[in-house]
Amino acid sequence: MAELKLLLKYRDVPGIENIDVWESCGGYEGLKKALTMERSAVIDEMKISAVRGRGGAGFPAWIKWSGVLKHTDAPHYLICNGDEGEPGTFKDRELMLKLAHQLVEGMIIAAYATNTDKGYVYIRGEFVEPAKSVRKAIDQAYAKGYLGRGILGREDFNFDLYIHMGAGSYECGEETALMSSLMGERGQPRLKFPHGALPVDAGVWESPTLINNVETYSCAPHILRNGGAWYASMGTERSKGTKIISVSGHVKKPGNYEIELGTPLMEMLDLAGGVIGGKLKAIIPGGSSVPILPAEKCVGVNMDYESCQAAGTMLGSGGFMVFNEKTDIVILMRRTAEFYAHESCGKCTPCREGTRWMFKILDRIVSGAGQPSDIDLLLNVCDQIDGRSYCPLGDAAAWPIRAGIKNFREEFEYWITHKKSPIGDDCVPPVPYRINPALIPLS
Numbered sequence: 329m330a331e332l333k334l335l336l337k338y339r340d341v342p343g344i345e346n347i348d349v350w351e352s353c354g355g356y357e358g359l360k361k362a363l364t365m366e367r368s369a370v371i372d373e374m375k376i377s378a379v380r381g382r383g384g385a386g387f388p389a390w391i392k393w394s395g396v397l398k399h400t401d402a403p404h405y406l407i408c409n410g411d412e413g414e415p416g417t418f419k420d421r422e423l424m425l426k427l428a429h430q431l432v433e434g435m436i437i438a439a440y441a442t443n444t445d446k447g448y449v450y451i452r453g454e455f456v457e458p459a460k461s462v463r464k465a466i467d468q469a470y471a472k473g474y475l476g477r478g479i480l481g482r483e484d485f486n487f488d489l490y491i492h493m494g495a496g497s498y499e500c501g502e503e504t505a506l507m508s509s510l511m512g513e514r515g516q517p518r519l520k521f522p523h524g525a526l527p528v529d530a531g532v533w534e535s536p537t538l539i540n541n542v543e544t545y546s547c548a549p550h551i552l553r554n555g556g557a558w559y560a561s562m563g564t565e566r567s568k569g570t571k572i573i574s575v576s577g578h579v580k581k582p583g584n585y586e587i588e589l590g591t592p593l594m595e596m597l598d599l600a601g602g603v604i605g606g607k608l609k610a611i612i613p614g615g616s617s618v619p620i621l622p623a624e625k626c627v628g629v630n631m632d633y634e635s636c637q638a639a640g641t642m643l644g645s646g647g648f649m650v651f652n653e654k655t656d657i658v659i660l661m662r663r664t665a666e667f668y669a670h671e672s673c674g675k676c677t678p679c680r681e682g683t684r685w686m687f688k689i690l691d692r693i694v695s696g697a698g699q700p701s702d703i704d705l706l707l708n709v710c711d712q713i714d715g716r717s718y719c720p721l722g723d724a725a726a727w728p729i730r731a732g733i734k735n736f737r738e739e740f741e742y743w744i745t746h747k748k749s750p751i752g753d754d755c756v757p758p759v760p761y762r763i764n765p766a767l768i769p770l771s
Protein backbone atom coordinates (compact mmCIF):
# COMPACT_ATOMS: atom_id res chain seq x y z
CA MET A 329 0.00 0.00 0.00
CA ALA A 330 1.33 3.43 -0.92
CA GLU A 331 0.97 6.71 0.90
CA LEU A 332 -2.37 8.50 0.53
CA LYS A 333 -1.58 12.18 0.63
CA LEU A 334 -4.29 14.73 1.39
CA LEU A 335 -2.71 16.97 3.99
CA LEU A 336 0.82 16.40 2.73
CA LYS A 337 -0.10 16.48 -0.97
CA TYR A 338 1.39 19.91 -1.59
CA ARG A 339 4.26 19.66 0.92
CA ASP A 340 6.95 19.78 -1.74
CA VAL A 341 5.40 22.36 -4.07
CA PRO A 342 7.89 25.23 -4.36
CA GLY A 343 6.58 28.38 -2.64
CA ILE A 344 3.59 26.59 -1.03
CA GLU A 345 4.09 28.76 2.07
CA ASN A 346 2.87 31.72 -0.02
CA ILE A 347 -0.84 32.35 -0.21
CA ASP A 348 -0.92 32.66 -4.02
CA VAL A 349 0.64 29.25 -4.46
CA TRP A 350 -1.65 27.73 -1.82
CA GLU A 351 -4.65 29.23 -3.63
CA SER A 352 -3.44 27.86 -6.97
CA CYS A 353 -3.58 24.40 -5.35
CA GLY A 354 -7.20 24.92 -4.31
CA GLY A 355 -6.37 26.68 -1.07
CA TYR A 356 -9.15 28.70 0.63
CA GLU A 357 -11.75 27.01 -1.64
CA GLY A 358 -12.94 25.04 1.38
CA LEU A 359 -13.41 28.26 3.32
CA LYS A 360 -15.27 29.93 0.45
CA LYS A 361 -17.60 26.96 0.24
CA ALA A 362 -18.13 26.93 4.01
CA LEU A 363 -19.18 30.59 3.92
CA THR A 364 -22.00 29.73 1.50
CA MET A 365 -23.38 27.27 4.07
CA GLU A 366 -25.17 27.59 7.39
CA ARG A 367 -22.79 27.20 10.33
CA SER A 368 -24.55 24.01 11.42
CA ALA A 369 -24.27 22.60 7.89
CA VAL A 370 -20.48 22.98 8.07
CA ILE A 371 -20.53 20.95 11.28
CA ASP A 372 -22.80 18.39 9.60
CA GLU A 373 -20.13 17.96 6.94
CA MET A 374 -17.54 17.35 9.68
CA LYS A 375 -19.94 14.83 11.21
CA ILE A 376 -20.34 12.96 7.93
CA SER A 377 -16.57 12.90 7.50
CA ALA A 378 -16.30 11.29 10.97
CA VAL A 379 -12.85 12.82 11.36
CA ARG A 380 -11.45 12.23 14.83
CA GLY A 381 -9.05 14.43 16.76
CA ARG A 382 -5.45 13.77 15.74
CA GLY A 383 -3.84 14.98 18.98
CA GLY A 384 -3.93 11.51 20.52
CA ALA A 385 -7.31 10.70 21.99
CA GLY A 386 -9.21 10.36 18.70
CA PHE A 387 -12.34 12.18 19.89
CA PRO A 388 -14.83 13.01 17.08
CA ALA A 389 -14.15 16.60 16.00
CA TRP A 390 -17.75 17.51 15.14
CA ILE A 391 -18.99 16.84 18.68
CA LYS A 392 -16.69 19.53 20.05
CA TRP A 393 -17.55 21.93 17.22
CA SER A 394 -21.29 21.59 17.82
CA GLY A 395 -20.72 21.86 21.58
CA VAL A 396 -19.32 25.37 21.09
CA LEU A 397 -21.91 26.48 18.52
CA LYS A 398 -24.79 25.61 20.83
CA HIS A 399 -23.72 28.44 23.19
CA THR A 400 -25.34 31.63 21.97
CA ASP A 401 -24.66 34.04 24.80
CA ALA A 402 -20.92 34.19 25.44
CA PRO A 403 -17.75 34.98 23.48
CA HIS A 404 -16.26 31.83 22.04
CA TYR A 405 -12.58 30.98 21.61
CA LEU A 406 -10.69 28.74 19.25
CA ILE A 407 -7.36 27.14 20.14
CA CYS A 408 -5.02 25.14 17.99
CA ASN A 409 -2.83 22.77 19.97
CA GLY A 410 0.59 23.04 18.33
CA ASP A 411 2.55 22.03 21.41
CA GLU A 412 3.59 18.63 20.02
CA GLY A 413 5.70 17.39 22.90
CA GLU A 414 5.05 13.67 22.57
CA PRO A 415 8.41 11.96 21.95
CA GLY A 416 8.46 10.43 18.48
CA THR A 417 5.85 12.78 17.03
CA PHE A 418 6.87 15.57 14.62
CA LYS A 419 3.98 15.90 12.17
CA ASP A 420 2.53 19.17 13.51
CA ARG A 421 5.92 20.77 13.22
CA GLU A 422 6.01 19.99 9.49
CA LEU A 423 2.36 20.96 8.97
CA MET A 424 3.04 24.37 10.53
CA LEU A 425 6.41 24.85 8.88
CA LYS A 426 5.44 23.96 5.33
CA LEU A 427 1.64 24.06 5.14
CA ALA A 428 0.68 26.86 7.49
CA HIS A 429 -2.07 28.14 5.16
CA GLN A 430 -3.79 24.76 5.35
CA LEU A 431 -3.91 25.12 9.15
CA VAL A 432 -4.99 28.77 9.06
CA GLU A 433 -7.76 27.96 6.56
CA GLY A 434 -8.92 25.06 8.75
CA MET A 435 -9.05 27.31 11.79
CA ILE A 436 -11.05 29.98 9.93
CA ILE A 437 -13.54 27.31 8.84
CA ALA A 438 -13.81 26.12 12.45
CA ALA A 439 -14.24 29.71 13.66
CA TYR A 440 -17.09 30.27 11.23
CA ALA A 441 -18.76 26.95 12.13
CA THR A 442 -18.57 27.66 15.86
CA ASN A 443 -19.38 31.38 15.65
CA THR A 444 -16.04 32.36 17.15
CA ASP A 445 -14.22 35.63 16.62
CA LYS A 446 -10.90 35.02 18.38
CA GLY A 447 -8.40 32.23 18.04
CA TYR A 448 -4.94 31.24 19.22
CA VAL A 449 -2.32 28.97 17.76
CA TYR A 450 -0.45 27.66 20.80
CA ILE A 451 2.99 26.66 19.52
CA ARG A 452 5.66 24.95 21.58
CA GLY A 453 8.51 27.26 22.50
CA GLU A 454 11.19 25.40 20.54
CA PHE A 455 9.24 25.67 17.26
CA VAL A 456 10.65 29.03 16.22
CA GLU A 457 10.70 28.31 12.48
CA PRO A 458 7.19 26.78 12.34
CA ALA A 459 5.92 29.78 14.31
CA LYS A 460 7.46 32.13 11.75
CA SER A 461 5.66 30.25 8.96
CA VAL A 462 2.34 30.49 10.79
CA ARG A 463 2.98 34.21 11.41
CA LYS A 464 3.59 34.73 7.69
CA ALA A 465 0.45 32.79 6.74
CA ILE A 466 -1.66 34.79 9.19
CA ASP A 467 -0.31 38.09 7.84
CA GLN A 468 -1.02 37.04 4.26
CA ALA A 469 -4.52 35.84 5.18
CA TYR A 470 -5.29 39.23 6.75
CA ALA A 471 -4.03 41.00 3.61
CA LYS A 472 -6.36 38.90 1.44
CA GLY A 473 -9.42 39.40 3.65
CA TYR A 474 -9.57 35.83 4.96
CA LEU A 475 -8.96 37.11 8.49
CA GLY A 476 -10.17 40.25 10.23
CA ARG A 477 -13.57 41.92 10.06
CA GLY A 478 -16.32 41.04 7.59
CA ILE A 479 -14.44 38.08 6.16
CA LEU A 480 -14.99 37.73 2.39
CA GLY A 481 -17.86 40.20 2.58
CA ARG A 482 -19.72 38.35 5.34
CA GLU A 483 -20.59 41.12 7.78
CA ASP A 484 -21.59 38.59 10.40
CA PHE A 485 -18.19 36.93 10.45
CA ASN A 486 -15.08 38.41 12.09
CA PHE A 487 -12.09 36.37 13.15
CA ASP A 488 -8.74 37.42 14.60
CA LEU A 489 -5.99 34.87 14.98
CA TYR A 490 -3.04 35.17 17.37
CA ILE A 491 0.08 33.11 18.05
CA HIS A 492 0.99 32.18 21.61
CA MET A 493 4.37 30.57 22.19
CA GLY A 494 4.65 27.95 24.91
CA ALA A 495 7.77 27.46 26.97
CA GLY A 496 8.62 23.90 26.04
CA SER A 497 6.64 22.02 28.69
CA TYR A 498 5.17 18.67 27.60
CA GLU A 499 2.34 19.06 30.09
CA CYS A 500 1.23 22.27 28.35
CA GLY A 501 0.05 20.07 25.46
CA GLU A 502 -2.63 18.69 27.77
CA GLU A 503 -5.61 20.84 26.89
CA THR A 504 -6.52 22.18 30.33
CA ALA A 505 -2.88 22.93 31.18
CA LEU A 506 -2.54 24.60 27.79
CA MET A 507 -5.49 26.85 28.57
CA SER A 508 -3.98 27.74 31.96
CA SER A 509 -0.71 28.60 30.23
CA LEU A 510 -2.51 30.67 27.60
CA MET A 511 -4.18 32.70 30.32
CA GLY A 512 -0.82 33.42 31.94
CA GLU A 513 -1.18 30.93 34.75
CA ARG A 514 1.17 28.12 35.72
CA GLY A 515 1.01 25.36 33.08
CA GLN A 516 -0.86 22.84 35.21
CA PRO A 517 -4.09 20.99 34.42
CA ARG A 518 -7.55 21.83 35.65
CA LEU A 519 -10.31 19.51 36.82
CA LYS A 520 -11.85 17.67 33.94
CA PHE A 521 -15.32 16.42 33.17
CA PRO A 522 -17.30 15.01 35.02
CA HIS A 523 -15.72 16.87 38.00
CA GLY A 524 -15.04 20.06 36.06
CA ALA A 525 -16.50 21.78 33.01
CA LEU A 526 -15.74 20.71 29.47
CA PRO A 527 -13.71 23.26 27.47
CA VAL A 528 -16.63 23.57 25.03
CA ASP A 529 -18.74 24.89 27.93
CA ALA A 530 -16.17 26.79 30.00
CA GLY A 531 -12.65 26.84 28.60
CA VAL A 532 -10.42 29.91 28.46
CA TRP A 533 -11.78 32.82 30.47
CA GLU A 534 -14.69 30.53 31.39
CA SER A 535 -15.99 30.84 27.83
CA PRO A 536 -16.89 28.10 25.35
CA THR A 537 -13.63 27.00 23.74
CA LEU A 538 -12.84 24.71 20.87
CA ILE A 539 -9.42 23.07 21.13
CA ASN A 540 -8.13 20.83 18.39
CA ASN A 541 -4.80 19.57 17.18
CA VAL A 542 -2.93 21.06 14.18
CA GLU A 543 -3.63 18.00 12.04
CA THR A 544 -7.34 17.99 12.96
CA TYR A 545 -7.83 21.59 11.79
CA SER A 546 -5.74 20.87 8.70
CA CYS A 547 -8.31 18.26 7.60
CA ALA A 548 -11.16 20.79 7.51
CA PRO A 549 -10.31 22.55 4.19
CA HIS A 550 -10.27 19.19 2.40
CA ILE A 551 -13.49 18.00 4.00
CA LEU A 552 -15.31 21.21 3.10
CA ARG A 553 -13.93 21.33 -0.42
CA ASN A 554 -14.63 17.69 -1.29
CA GLY A 555 -17.43 16.78 1.11
CA GLY A 556 -17.63 14.74 4.28
CA ALA A 557 -18.72 11.61 2.39
CA TRP A 558 -15.58 11.77 0.24
CA TYR A 559 -13.41 11.89 3.37
CA ALA A 560 -15.37 9.09 5.02
CA SER A 561 -14.84 6.88 1.97
CA MET A 562 -11.24 6.46 3.18
CA GLY A 563 -10.10 4.48 6.18
CA THR A 564 -11.91 1.80 8.15
CA GLU A 565 -15.44 1.62 9.49
CA ARG A 566 -14.62 3.59 12.65
CA SER A 567 -11.30 5.22 11.79
CA LYS A 568 -11.99 7.42 8.77
CA GLY A 569 -9.62 9.30 6.52
CA THR A 570 -5.86 9.53 6.63
CA LYS A 571 -3.30 9.96 9.39
CA ILE A 572 0.17 11.40 9.34
CA ILE A 573 2.63 9.02 10.94
CA SER A 574 6.01 10.30 12.13
CA VAL A 575 8.48 7.47 11.65
CA SER A 576 11.76 7.48 13.55
CA GLY A 577 14.32 5.09 14.96
CA HIS A 578 16.02 2.24 13.16
CA VAL A 579 14.49 2.71 9.71
CA LYS A 580 16.06 3.58 6.39
CA LYS A 581 13.86 6.60 5.62
CA PRO A 582 12.58 8.35 8.74
CA GLY A 583 10.06 11.14 8.22
CA ASN A 584 6.37 11.97 8.05
CA TYR A 585 4.16 9.65 6.01
CA GLU A 586 0.46 10.13 5.37
CA ILE A 587 -1.41 6.85 5.15
CA GLU A 588 -5.00 5.71 4.92
CA LEU A 589 -6.17 4.63 8.35
CA GLY A 590 -6.22 0.85 8.47
CA THR A 591 -2.91 0.40 6.66
CA PRO A 592 -1.10 -2.68 8.02
CA LEU A 593 1.58 -1.75 10.54
CA MET A 594 4.20 -3.83 8.72
CA GLU A 595 3.44 -1.94 5.48
CA MET A 596 4.01 1.27 7.37
CA LEU A 597 7.44 -0.04 8.25
CA ASP A 598 8.10 -0.95 4.60
CA LEU A 599 7.07 2.55 3.49
CA ALA A 600 9.85 3.92 5.67
CA GLY A 601 12.35 1.63 3.97
CA GLY A 602 12.28 -1.15 6.56
CA VAL A 603 14.35 -1.74 9.66
CA ILE A 604 18.11 -1.13 9.59
CA GLY A 605 21.01 -2.34 11.72
CA GLY A 606 19.56 -5.75 12.53
CA LYS A 607 16.23 -7.53 12.84
CA LEU A 608 13.10 -5.82 14.11
CA LYS A 609 12.74 -6.04 17.88
CA ALA A 610 9.82 -3.77 18.71
CA ILE A 611 7.70 -0.83 17.59
CA ILE A 612 6.03 1.93 19.58
CA PRO A 613 3.26 2.94 17.15
CA GLY A 614 1.78 6.09 18.66
CA GLY A 615 4.33 8.12 20.61
CA SER A 616 6.23 7.33 23.81
CA SER A 617 3.07 7.20 25.94
CA VAL A 618 1.65 4.11 24.27
CA PRO A 619 2.61 0.52 25.06
CA ILE A 620 5.49 -1.01 23.09
CA LEU A 621 4.73 -3.91 20.73
CA PRO A 622 7.32 -6.69 20.38
CA ALA A 623 8.02 -7.68 16.76
CA GLU A 624 5.96 -10.86 16.91
CA LYS A 625 2.86 -8.90 17.96
CA CYS A 626 3.25 -6.32 15.16
CA VAL A 627 2.11 -8.71 12.47
CA GLY A 628 -1.62 -8.44 11.80
CA VAL A 629 -1.97 -5.04 13.47
CA ASN A 630 -3.35 -2.17 11.40
CA MET A 631 -2.70 1.52 11.81
CA ASP A 632 -6.12 2.56 13.07
CA TYR A 633 -7.57 3.31 16.49
CA GLU A 634 -9.41 0.02 16.95
CA SER A 635 -6.76 -2.37 15.65
CA CYS A 636 -4.01 -0.79 17.76
CA GLN A 637 -6.22 -0.98 20.82
CA ALA A 638 -7.05 -4.63 20.17
CA ALA A 639 -3.30 -5.32 20.02
CA GLY A 640 -2.82 -3.77 23.47
CA THR A 641 -1.40 -0.45 22.31
CA MET A 642 -2.71 2.81 20.81
CA LEU A 643 -2.46 4.85 17.64
CA GLY A 644 -2.02 7.95 19.82
CA SER A 645 -0.45 10.87 18.03
CA GLY A 646 1.19 8.65 15.39
CA GLY A 647 4.77 8.72 16.67
CA PHE A 648 5.99 5.45 15.14
CA MET A 649 9.30 4.46 16.72
CA VAL A 650 11.17 1.44 15.41
CA PHE A 651 13.75 -0.50 17.40
CA ASN A 652 16.14 -3.11 16.07
CA GLU A 653 17.49 -6.15 17.90
CA LYS A 654 20.40 -4.18 19.32
CA THR A 655 18.09 -2.05 21.43
CA ASP A 656 18.27 -2.63 25.16
CA ILE A 657 14.67 -2.33 26.31
CA VAL A 658 15.63 -1.61 29.94
CA ILE A 659 17.78 1.34 28.87
CA LEU A 660 14.96 2.49 26.60
CA MET A 661 12.54 2.32 29.53
CA ARG A 662 14.92 4.19 31.77
CA ARG A 663 15.11 6.97 29.19
CA THR A 664 11.31 6.97 28.85
CA ALA A 665 10.84 7.17 32.61
CA GLU A 666 13.35 9.99 32.79
CA PHE A 667 11.30 11.99 30.28
CA TYR A 668 8.10 11.69 32.33
CA ALA A 669 9.89 12.43 35.59
CA HIS A 670 11.31 15.56 33.99
CA GLU A 671 7.95 16.64 32.55
CA SER A 672 5.68 15.84 35.51
CA CYS A 673 4.19 19.17 36.55
CA GLY A 674 4.27 18.18 40.22
CA LYS A 675 0.65 18.98 40.99
CA CYS A 676 -0.37 15.53 42.19
CA THR A 677 1.56 13.10 44.36
CA PRO A 678 1.22 9.80 42.42
CA CYS A 679 2.75 11.28 39.29
CA ARG A 680 5.23 13.67 40.92
CA GLU A 681 6.71 10.99 43.20
CA GLY A 682 5.91 7.92 41.11
CA THR A 683 7.57 9.05 37.89
CA ARG A 684 10.76 9.84 39.80
CA TRP A 685 10.67 6.54 41.60
CA MET A 686 10.29 4.69 38.32
CA PHE A 687 13.25 6.52 36.87
CA LYS A 688 15.34 5.93 39.98
CA ILE A 689 14.57 2.19 40.07
CA LEU A 690 15.29 1.78 36.35
CA ASP A 691 18.49 3.73 36.74
CA ARG A 692 19.49 1.50 39.64
CA ILE A 693 18.97 -1.56 37.43
CA VAL A 694 21.11 -0.25 34.56
CA SER A 695 23.76 0.90 37.00
CA GLY A 696 24.20 -2.73 38.09
CA ALA A 697 22.59 -2.29 41.50
CA GLY A 698 19.18 -3.74 40.68
CA GLN A 699 17.47 -5.97 43.23
CA PRO A 700 15.33 -9.01 42.40
CA SER A 701 12.30 -7.25 43.88
CA ASP A 702 12.73 -4.22 41.59
CA ILE A 703 10.59 -5.55 38.76
CA ASP A 704 7.55 -6.08 40.96
CA LEU A 705 8.27 -2.80 42.71
CA LEU A 706 8.18 -1.05 39.33
CA LEU A 707 4.88 -2.72 38.47
CA ASN A 708 3.51 -1.68 41.84
CA VAL A 709 4.53 1.94 41.24
CA CYS A 710 2.85 1.79 37.80
CA ASP A 711 -0.36 0.61 39.51
CA GLN A 712 -0.16 3.45 42.02
CA ILE A 713 0.15 6.06 39.24
CA ASP A 714 -2.18 4.70 36.56
CA GLY A 715 -5.76 5.85 37.15
CA ARG A 716 -4.78 7.69 40.33
CA SER A 717 -3.23 10.80 38.84
CA TYR A 718 -4.84 14.17 38.34
CA CYS A 719 -4.32 14.20 34.56
CA PRO A 720 -3.44 11.63 31.90
CA LEU A 721 0.30 12.37 32.00
CA GLY A 722 0.52 10.03 34.98
CA ASP A 723 -1.21 7.20 33.11
CA ALA A 724 0.97 7.88 30.08
CA ALA A 725 4.07 7.53 32.25
CA ALA A 726 2.99 4.17 33.64
CA TRP A 727 1.77 2.45 30.45
CA PRO A 728 5.09 2.19 28.58
CA ILE A 729 6.98 0.87 31.62
CA ARG A 730 4.33 -1.71 32.39
CA ALA A 731 4.27 -2.85 28.74
CA GLY A 732 8.07 -2.93 28.64
CA ILE A 733 8.12 -5.32 31.60
CA LYS A 734 5.21 -7.40 30.32
CA ASN A 735 6.80 -7.96 26.92
CA PHE A 736 10.49 -8.03 27.82
CA ARG A 737 10.62 -9.17 31.46
CA GLU A 738 13.58 -11.48 30.77
CA GLU A 739 15.73 -8.46 29.84
CA PHE A 740 15.03 -6.83 33.20
CA GLU A 741 15.85 -10.11 34.94
CA TYR A 742 19.08 -10.43 32.96
CA TRP A 743 20.21 -6.95 33.97
CA ILE A 744 19.48 -7.65 37.64
CA THR A 745 21.23 -11.03 37.64
CA HIS A 746 24.25 -10.26 35.44
CA LYS A 747 24.54 -6.52 36.06
CA LYS A 748 25.02 -5.89 32.36
CA SER A 749 23.02 -5.58 29.18
CA PRO A 750 21.63 -8.75 27.59
CA ILE A 751 22.46 -7.20 24.24
CA GLY A 752 26.18 -7.20 24.93
CA ASP A 753 28.68 -4.73 23.50
CA ASP A 754 26.56 -4.18 20.37
CA CYS A 755 23.90 -2.41 22.39
CA VAL A 756 22.67 0.95 21.08
CA PRO A 757 24.36 3.43 23.44
CA PRO A 758 22.16 5.21 26.00
CA VAL A 759 21.57 8.95 25.69
CA PRO A 760 22.96 11.26 28.38
CA TYR A 761 20.98 12.06 31.51
CA ARG A 762 18.92 15.20 31.97
CA ILE A 763 18.11 14.41 35.60
CA ASN A 764 20.70 13.40 38.15
CA PRO A 765 19.20 10.26 39.72
CA ALA A 766 21.24 10.82 42.87
CA LEU A 767 19.07 13.84 43.64
CA ILE A 768 15.89 11.76 43.78
CA PRO A 769 15.10 10.37 47.24
CA LEU A 770 13.78 6.80 47.19
CA SER A 771 12.60 5.48 50.49
Ligand SMILES: Cc1cc2nc3c(=O)[nH]c(=O)nc-3n(C[C@H](O)[C@H](O)[C@H](O)COP(=O)(O)O)c2cc1C
Pocket residue numbers: 380381382383384385386387409410411412413414498499500501502503504539540541542544719720721724
Ligand atom coordinates in the same frame (compact mmCIF):
# COMPACT_ATOMS: atom_id res chain seq x y z
C1 LIG B 1 0.43 15.12 28.80
C2 LIG B 1 -0.37 15.38 27.56
C3 LIG B 1 0.24 16.05 26.49
C4 LIG B 1 -0.50 16.32 25.36
N1 LIG B 1 0.13 16.94 24.31
C5 LIG B 1 -0.58 17.24 23.20
C6 LIG B 1 0.04 17.94 22.12
O1 LIG B 1 1.22 18.29 22.17
N2 LIG B 1 -0.72 18.22 21.03
C7 LIG B 1 -2.04 17.86 20.95
O2 LIG B 1 -2.70 18.16 19.96
N3 LIG B 1 -2.65 17.19 21.96
C8 LIG B 1 -1.95 16.90 23.07
N4 LIG B 1 -2.59 16.25 24.10
C9 LIG B 1 -4.02 15.96 23.96
C10 LIG B 1 -4.84 17.22 24.31
O3 LIG B 1 -5.11 17.20 25.71
C11 LIG B 1 -6.19 17.27 23.58
O4 LIG B 1 -6.82 16.04 23.71
C12 LIG B 1 -6.04 17.60 22.10
O5 LIG B 1 -5.36 18.81 21.89
C13 LIG B 1 -7.42 17.73 21.48
O6 LIG B 1 -7.32 17.92 20.10
P1 LIG B 1 -7.90 16.84 19.08
O7 LIG B 1 -9.28 16.50 19.56
O8 LIG B 1 -7.90 17.51 17.77
O9 LIG B 1 -7.00 15.66 19.16
C14 LIG B 1 -1.86 15.93 25.26
C15 LIG B 1 -2.46 15.26 26.33
C16 LIG B 1 -1.71 14.98 27.45
C17 LIG B 1 -2.37 14.25 28.58
Ligand code: SF4
Pocket residue numbers: 499517671672673674675676677679680717718719720721722723
Ligand atom coordinates in the same frame (compact mmCIF):
# COMPACT_ATOMS: atom_id res chain seq x y z
S1 SF4 C 1 -0.51 13.58 36.56
FE1 SF4 C 1 -0.39 15.11 38.23
S2 SF4 C 1 1.76 15.71 38.51
FE2 SF4 C 1 1.54 14.56 36.57
S3 SF4 C 1 1.40 16.18 35.04
FE3 SF4 C 1 -0.72 15.58 35.59
S4 SF4 C 1 -1.30 16.90 37.30
FE4 SF4 C 1 0.90 17.12 37.01
